[in-house]
Amino acid sequence: MAELMNIHIRGGRVIDPANNIDSVKDLYIASGNIIAFGNMPDGFTADKTINAVNQIVCPGLVDLSARMREPGQEYKATLKSECAAAIAGGITTSCCPPDTTPIIDTPAMANMLTHRGREIGLTHILPLGALTNALGGETLSDMHALHQAGCVAFSNAEYAITNTMVMRRAMEYASSFDLLLILHANDPWLSDTGCMHEGEISTRLGLAGIPEAAETVIVARDLALIEQTGVRAHFARLSCARSVDLIVQARERGLKVTADVAIHHLHLTEYDVTDFNTLCRVMPPLRSERDKDSLRSAVVQGDIQAICSDHQPHERDAKLAAFSEAEPGISGLETLLPLGLKLVHEDVMGLNTLIASLSSGPAALLGIEAGSLSVGCLADICIFDPHEEWLLDSTKLLSKGRNTPFKRWPLKGRVSTTLLAGSIVYSRT
Amino acid sequence: MRPHLQYTNNGKLHHFLSIEGLQKETLQQILTTADKFTQFGQREIKKLPLLRGHTVVNLFFENSSRTRTTFEIAAKRLSADVINLNPDSSSTSKGETLLDTVNILEAMHTDLFIIRHAKSGVAELIARHVPDHVHIINAGDGQHAHPTQAMLDMFTIRQYKGPFNELKVAIVGDILHSRVARSQIHALNSLGVHEIRVVAPNSLLPSQIERLGVHAYNDLQQGLDGVDVVMMLRLQKERMQHAYIPSEQEYFNLYGLTTESLAAAAEDAIIMHPGPINRGLEISSEVADGPQSVILPQVTNGIAVRMAVMSMILGGEGNG
Numbered sequence: 001m002a003e004l005m006n007i008h009i010r011g012g013r014v015i016d017p018a019n020n021i022d023s024v025k026d027l028y029i030a031s032g033n034i035i036a037f038g039n040m041p042d043g044f045t046a047d048k049t050i051n052a053v054n055q056i057v058c059p060g061l062v063d064l065s066a067r068m069r070e071p072g073q074e075y076k077a078t079l080k081s082e083c084a085a086a087i088a089g090g091i092t093t094s095c096c097p098p099d100t101t102p103i104i105d106t107p108a109m110a111n112m113l114t115h116r117g118r119e120i121g122l123t124h125i126l127p128l129g130a131l132t133n134a135l136g137g138e139t140l141s142d143m144h145a146l147h148q149a150g151c152v153a154f155s156n157a158e159y160a161i162t163n164t165m166v167m168r169r170a171m172e173y174a175s176s177f178d179l180l181l182i183l184h185a186n187d188p189w190l191s192d193t194g195c196m197h198e199g200e201i202s203t204r205l206g207l208a209g210i211p212e213a214a215e216t217v218i219v220a221r222d223l224a225l226i227e228q229t230g231v232r233a234h235f236a237r238l239s240c241a242r243s244v245d246l247i248v249q250a251r252e253r254g255l256k257v258t259a260d261v262a263i264h265h266l267h268l269t270e271y272d273v274t275d276f277n278t279l280c281r282v283m284p285p286l287r288s289e290r291d292k293d294s295l296r297s298a299v300v301q302g303d304i305q306a307i308c309s310d311h312q313p314h315e316r317d318a319k320l321a322a323f324s325e326a327e328p329g330i331s332g333l334e335t336l337l338p339l340g341l342k343l344v345h346e347d348v349m350g351l352n353t354l355i356a357s358l359s360s361g362p363a364a365l366l367g368i369e370a371g372s373l374s375v376g377c378l379a380d381i382c383i384f385d386p387h388e389e390w391l392l393d394s395t396k397l398l399s400k401g402r403n404t405p406f407k408r409w410p411l412k413g414r415v416s417t418t419l420l421a422g423s424i425v426y427s428r429t
Numbered sequence: 430m431r432p433h434l435q436y437t438n439n440g441k442l443h444h445f446l447s448i449e450g451l452q453k454e455t456l457q458q459i460l461t462t463a464d465k466f467t468q469f470g471q472r473e474i475k476k477l478p479l480l481r482g483h484t485v486v487n488l489f490f491e492n493s494s495r496t497r498t499t500f501e502i503a504a505k506r507l508s509a510d511v512i513n514l515n516p517d518s519s520s521t522s523k524g525e526t527l528l529d530t531v532n533i534l535e536a537m538h539t540d541l542f543i544i545r546h547a548k549s550g551v552a553e554l555i556a557r558h559v560p561d562h563v564h565i566i567n568a569g570d571g572q573h574a575h576p577t578q579a580m581l582d583m584f585t586i587r588q589y590k591g592p593f594n595e596l597k598v599a600i601v602g603d604i605l606h607s608r609v610a611r612s613q614i615h616a617l618n619s620l621g622v623h624e625i626r627v628v629a630p631n632s633l634l635p636s637q638i639e640r641l642g643v644h645a646y647n648d649l650q651q652g653l654d655g656v657d658v659v660m661m662l663r664l665q666k667e668r669m670q671h672a673y674i675p676s677e678q679e680y681f682n683l684y685g686l687t688t689e690s691l692a693a694a695a696e697d698a699i700i701m702h703p704g705p706i707n708r709g710l711e712i713s714s715e716v717a718d719g720p721q722s723v724i725l726p727q728v729t730n731g732i733a734v735r736m737a738v739m740s741m742i743l744g745g746e747g748n749g
Contacts, residue, residue: 203635204449206549206572206608211636276550320528322548322571 004422005047006030008040012052012383016059017356018363018372027057029379032422036375048424050417052383056351059359060092060380060418062371064182064260065236066311066333068094068125069400070116072101077313077400079113083122085333085399087426090382090415091309093363093370094123098130099157105130105141107149114150122425124370124380128182129154131170137161140170144177152366155182155236158283162188164221171229180366181233183222185243186284190214195324197270197285205276207323210285212240219243223250226257234365235259237310239284241294248303258365259303261295262310263339264330264405266348268292272405278319278326279405282310299357300349306362307354309336313401331401339406341386341413351386379422388414434556442741444556444565447574448615456619459580460587462737466506467730479740480509483540487513488531489568490546495704495728496568496578500543503735509541509743531555535563541743542566549573549608564742572608578703579612581734583620585727586658589699593620599652599694600643601628601684602662602711605635605673609703610662618642628652629684632673649684653693661686661702664711677710686712691721699723 007029014025014037021037028036028044035041066086069077086094096113098104104113110127117125129151133139136159143154154174161167174181191214196202198209219235223246226233238244238259247259264282269289272280280286298304312329319326340354363371370380394407418426435450437443442455469477485504489497497513504511516530531542541564544552549571556565569575583593590596598617604610604627617625618641625643627634634645646652653659664680674680686700700712700722708714717724 198636200637200640203637203641204611206570206574206611208572209636276553320554322527322546322554323550324548324571 004032006045007379007419007422007424008044008046008049009052009057009381009383010049012055012057014057014373015352015355016373017352018059018360019374021373022352027373029419029422032379034373034375034377034379050383054387055383055385055416057381057383058355059371059373060382060420061090061337061358062093062362062366063091063311063333063336064095064306064308064362064366065097066091066094066309067313067329068096069313070100076315076318079116079125080120081398081400082311082313082333083117083120083125085397086123087418087420088398088415088428089309089334090337090384090418091333092123092380092382092418092420093126093368095126095128095152095366097128097155097157099135099159103130103135104128104151105133105135105146107142107145110146110149110151121420123420126150126152126368128152131156131181132161132166135159137163137166140173143174143179147177147179152368153180153182153234155184158184158186160184160186160188160218164225167222168225168229171225171231171233175229175231178232181231182236183233184236185215185218185222185238187214187217190217193324195281195285196273197287199270199288201270201273205273205323212242212287212291215240215284216242216246219246223247223255223257226250227253227255233257237262237265237284237308238295238304239265239287239291241291244294244298244303251303258305260306260308260362261299261304263307263332263336264310266292266296266299266307266343267339268405273323276323277405278321278323279330279403281319281323281326281328282330283328296343296348300353305357305365307336307340307357308362309333311399313399314403316402319403329403330405331397331399331403333399334397335392335404335406335411337382337384337415338392338411338413342411345412379419381419382415383417384413384415386413388412390414434553442738445576445738445742446552446556446565446567448576448579448612448619449574451619453619456580456583456616458741459734459737460584462741463584463730463733466733466736475506476508477506478508479744480504480507483509483743484538485509485511485541485543485739486534486539487511487543488534488545489513489515490544490551491569493545493569496545499728499731500568500735503732503739506732507736507740509739527551528555528558531559535559540564541739543568545569547571566738566742569608572606572611574612575608576612577731577735577738578609579616580738581727581731582613582660582701582703583616584730584734585701585723586699588726588730589723590657593617593622596622596658597624597626597656598622598658598660599626599628599656600660600662601649601652601686603633603664603668604629604638604662605633606665607662611641613660614641614643626652626656630674633668649690650693653690656694657698659686659691659694659698659700661700661712663703663705664707666707666710681710684711685709686716688713688715688719691716697721701727704728
């Protein structure tokens with residue numbers, strides 16, 4: 001890592017939702033930390049000044065889910081390639097789901113991943129621990145030890161825990177140590193062989209559908225168990241309006257549950273699958289226009305606290321197949337912020353709401369020190385030009401996964417500089 | 430890339446992948462072209478030189494003796510060179526090997542692929558990846574489309590029942606899993622029939638089927654009431670195992686076409702079935718072999734209709 005410099009970020013519009021700041025201010029960094037706002041502190045000499053005039057300066061983004069594919073699937077992507085993609089997208093904290101090979105169900109694996117992340121030194125890598133051993137849904141992982149080894153939360157990734165008693169015990173155990181569970185709501189019996197939203201389009205295309213009940217049945221089940229056990233829980237990647245309704249009702253009853261949505265669910269619907277476009281094959285599936293609208297307003301209302309990339313890079317062959325056979329997922333690190341800004345430009349949400357849902361929101365629900373520009377904090381910072389217009393060229397992505405359905409989308413807003421712990425790790429020239 | 434996958438920029442039929450997306454005029458042209466070939470099939474020497482010098486590959490990843498045979502006969506009557514291949518479906522379920530297979534055959538100068546595959550969308554996937562001089566006919570993809578079957582059905586309906594606009598048609602059986610039903614619905618709507626009904630228990634009706642322009646019925650008697658055409662669908666025997674229906678017996682009692690249940694339809698209604706028939710499961714032998722059945726003429730018409738589609742795609746090209 002480069003020598004830590006004194007950095008002066010000059011003239012940018014600083015947006016820091018955690019501290020309710022939105023104003024044009026200078027920012028000063030020394031020894032990797034933010035040391036002052038506004039006026040230059042006494043005795044500060046900048047080794048480097050970043051001109052941020054007409055740009056936004058915000059906390060480095062916190063992404064709740066990014067598959068780096070390492071270890072185990074290096075033919076799809078590597079930690080190094082994906083960390084480079086993350087910082088090009090302004091992301092300075094990436095949570096890595098446990099479904100690597102081997103699975104993150106031992107402290108050694110968690111340590112290895114964190115260590116590799118530090119070695120690469122581009123973005124903070126936070127492992128998510130497996131909730132059950134081998135993600136098998138039968139026996140509990142050593143959650144406490146995994147937490148000690150750096151796992152910030154526990155999830156069974158997309159492997160359903162069908163045994164309700166196991167889920168209850170997992171929640172009881174996790175609640176003893178105030179550990180956070182990240183839940184993927186999907187009933188495998190109802191999803192069955194489905195590969196897209198069950199509705200008019202699946203009927204037209206003759207593709208097996210995934211009914212919205214596959215999600216809502218499990219959201220309802222898990223909410224009942226959360227209420228009983230008092231565990232800290234978070235629902236990942238909601239796709240249906242009715243799931244949001246269930247969570248809103250639960251929060252009204254006093255449950256402290258949170259939720260996130262993948263950025264592509266705020267832009268795409270079942271109609272994008274119409275020509276068997278395998279780039280739009282994702283799990284949970286793209287749903288109806290109504291669902292998309294509800295998810296958008298849930299972010300605005302604060303019922304969904306985080307937007308994530310749900311980054312899943314793939315090699316070309318993984319998508320060059322019959323729709324039902326194609327592997328699900330979108331390469332999303334480099335489009336997370338621009339697609340979020342598209343929502344701002346289209347007046348779906350305010351810039352502060354967007355930035356909160358990409359930084360302070362996810363950081364708060366994880367309970368980590370990130371996602372803010374507080375004095376004294378690590379200087380993880382994203383600087384972007386909100387006005388720059390560009391067309392996404394998938395061949396120019398830094399991620400090894402070029403599987404994006406957003407190619408040739410006109411985008412507005414682009415990261416210019418990313419700082420990690422006071423080091424400039426990305427600078428677009 | 431052409432703006433319409435199934436047409437050339439001049440509006441000529443280029444691929445034949447699904448009825449959805451085709452213009453009504455194209456469907457009518459298929460029917461009138463097939464008329465000519467029908468008369469021709471009754472002659473003693475049945476060969477025409479329209480596709481001489483062209484290579485047609487029947488690429489059937491999923492087995493089907495009937496469809497493959499009629500495509501083969503159709504291509505041979507048009508003087509094409511025909512090759513039949515049945516690659517092992519399991520080894521080609523991944524896209525790359527699937528496209529590899531096609532690329533290798535394309536490198537041998539194949540002009541037209543007739544493709545059947547168990548997964549929806551495969552014909553379209555291949556059509557998007559072959560060079561411009563190669564044509565694709567979909568002979569059935571998953572539960573998505575079977576457009577030549579639908580067109581031979583349209584041809585048969587027109588032959589026996591005349592113009593489409595007054596007709597009421599009922600499609601009975603496993604609509605959920607049927608590519609035939611989907612293509613029939615699109616064709617019937619495009620050709621302007623008066624009413625289309627689908628008849629099945631809700632567990633065999635796909636979500637929002639009404640959006641395709643049909644009326645759904647759970648009761649066979651009500652669904653058949655006054656219809657001019659009854660199109661039966663094959664019920665896979667394994668549907669019981671996945672809880673779609675309780676038993677063969679209960680299904681036959683409620684949805685089997687028998688002399689009694691057929692009485693609800695118009696007196697001169699015709700009975701159709703894409704085959705192969707499960708006698709005693711979806712239809713009684715009495716009805717299948719009865720005077721109102723046009724199941725065998727459907728097969729005969731399949732040849733003329735497939736000749737029509739192939740000649741519209743390849744006719745007038747190169748040394749044809």
